Amino acid sequence: MAKIGVMIDNFFEDVEYTRPVKAFKDAGHQITNLGIKKGRVKGKKGTATVEIDERIRDSDYNSFDAIFIPGGYSPDNLRGHREAVEFIRNFFHTDKPVFAICHGPQLLITAQLIEGRKVTGWRSIVQDIKNAGAEFRDQEVVEDGNLVTSRQPSDIPAFIEVCLKKLE
Amino acid sequence: MAKIGVMIDNFFEDVEYTRPVKAFKDAGHQITNLGIKKGRVKGKKGTATVEIDERIRDSDYNSFDAIFIPGGYSPDNLRGHREAVEFIRNFFHTDKPVFAICHGPQLLITAQLIEGRKVTGWRSIVQDIKNAGAEFRDQEVVEDGNLVTSRQPSDIPAFIEVCLKKLE
Numbered sequence: 001m002a003k004i005g006v007m008i009d010n011f012f013e014d015v016e017y018t019r020p021v022k023a024f025k026d027a028g029h030q031i032t033n034l035g036i037k038k039g040r041v042k043g044k045k046g047t048a049t050v051e052i053d054e055r056i057r058d059s060d061y062n063s064f065d066a067i068f069i070p071g072g073y074s075p076d077n078l079r080g081h082r083e084a085v086e087f088i089r090n091f092f093h094t095d096k097p098v099f100a101i102c103h104g105p106q107l108l109i110t111a112q113l114i115e116g117r118k119v120t121g122w123r124s125i126v127q128d129i130k131n132a133g134a135e136f137r138d139q140e141v142v143e144d145g146n147l148v149t150s151r152q153p154s155d156i157p158a159f160i161e162v163c164l165k166k167l168e
Numbered sequence: 169m170a171k172i173g174v175m176i177d178n179f180f181e182d183v184e185y186t187r188p189v190k191a192f193k194d195a196g197h198q199i200t201n202l203g204i205k206k207g208r209v210k211g212k213k214g215t216a217t218v219e220i221d222e223r224i225r226d227s228d229y230n231s232f233d234a235i236f237i238p239g240g241y242s243p244d245n246l247r248g249h250r251e252a253v254e255f256i257r258n259f260f261h262t263d264k265p266v267f268a269i270c271h272g273p274q275l276l277i278t279a280q281l282i283e284g285r286k287v288t289g290w291r292s293i294v295q296d297i298k299n300a301g302a303e304f305r306d307q308e309v310v311e312d313g314n315l316v317t318s319r320q321p322s323d324i325p326a327f328i329e330v331c332l333k334k335l336e
Contacts, residue, residue, distance in 0.1 A: 076244070127278045128278075
C-alpha cells in the first residue's frame with residue numbers, strides 16, 4: 001500500500017480533499033497531511049477541516065510514494081512558501097506519481113515542472129498553464145507520465161480512478 | 169474628477185480594497201464597484217463587504233477613466249468569467265490607467281495584456297508574471313505606461329501615491 005503525502009493549506013476546495021482522500025484510504029493507502037505549519041487548515045466552503053501531520057520543512061520527500069495536491073486557494077497559498085516549492089520539485093524529479101486537481105497545477109507552475117507536459121486544471125488557470133509551456137487539455141482527467149491532473153469537483157470520480165491505477 | 173471602476177469578487181484582500189478606495193474618494197474621485205452579479209461580496213479577512221453597483225456584463229468600459237483591481241482571491245474568481253476578461257482587455261486597450269495590486273495581475277495575465285510590460289505582484293504569482301512574458305520587478309510600486317502594479321498590503325501607501333498622480 002502506498003504512502004501518500006497531501007500538500008494542503010487554508011481555503012482548499014473541501015470535496016477535492018475529502019473525496020479523493022476517502023477513496024485512497026478505502027483502497028488501503030496511508031495519508032499524511034503536509035502543511036506550512038502544524039495545526040488545522042480549513043476548506044473554503046467551511047465543510048472540512050484538516051489536521052496537519054507534518055510540516056513540509058521537516059518532511060522527507062523520499063518517504064512518500066505519491067503526492068496529492070487538492071485545489072481551491074490552497075495551492076496558491078502553498079506556492080508562496082519556498083519549502084513547498086522545493087519539496088514538490090524534489091519529489092516530482094523522482095518520477096513517482098503526482099496528483100493535482102483544480103488549482104493544484106499552480107504549485108507545479110511555480111516549481112517550473114510542467115513545460116512540455118499535457119496538463120489540465122481549473123478554468124481560471126488555463127492561461128497560466130499554457131504560459132508555463134504545457135499543453136492544456138480540456139478533459140476530466142489527463143495522464144502524462146507520473147502526472148495526473150483534473151479540472152474541477154465534477155471530475156473527481158474519473159480523477160480517483162486514474163490515481164488509484166497509478167498506485168497499483 | 170475621475171470615474172474609477174473597481175473589479176471585485178469574493179475573498180478580496182480587505183485592506184487592498186478599503187484603503188485605496190478611501191484615498192480615491194478623499195481625492196474627489198467617483199467609485200463604481202463592478203462584479204459578476206449584483207449583491208454583496210466579502211473580503212477574505214471578513215472585515216470588509218462591498219456592494220456591487222454594476223454587473224460587468226452590463227457595464228460600458230468606455231464610461232470609466234481608470235480601472236482598479238484589488239488583490240486576494242478576487243482576481244482569480246473574476247478571470248474565471250469571460251465577461252471580466254473581455255472587459256479588462258477592452259479597457260486596457262484604451263490606454264487609460266489600470267491599477268492592480270497583489271493578485272490583481274492574474275486578471276491581466278488571463279487577458280494576455282502584460283507581455284513585454286514591467287509588472288510586480290504578490291510573491292505567489294511571480295512565476296506566472298514571468299511566464300506571461302512580463303518583466304517582473306520586486307518593488308513596492310511599478311509604473312509602466314498606463315499600468316500601475318504593487319505587491320502587497322505594505323505597498324499600499326506607495327501604490328496610492330502613484331495611482332493618484334495618474335489621475336491628475
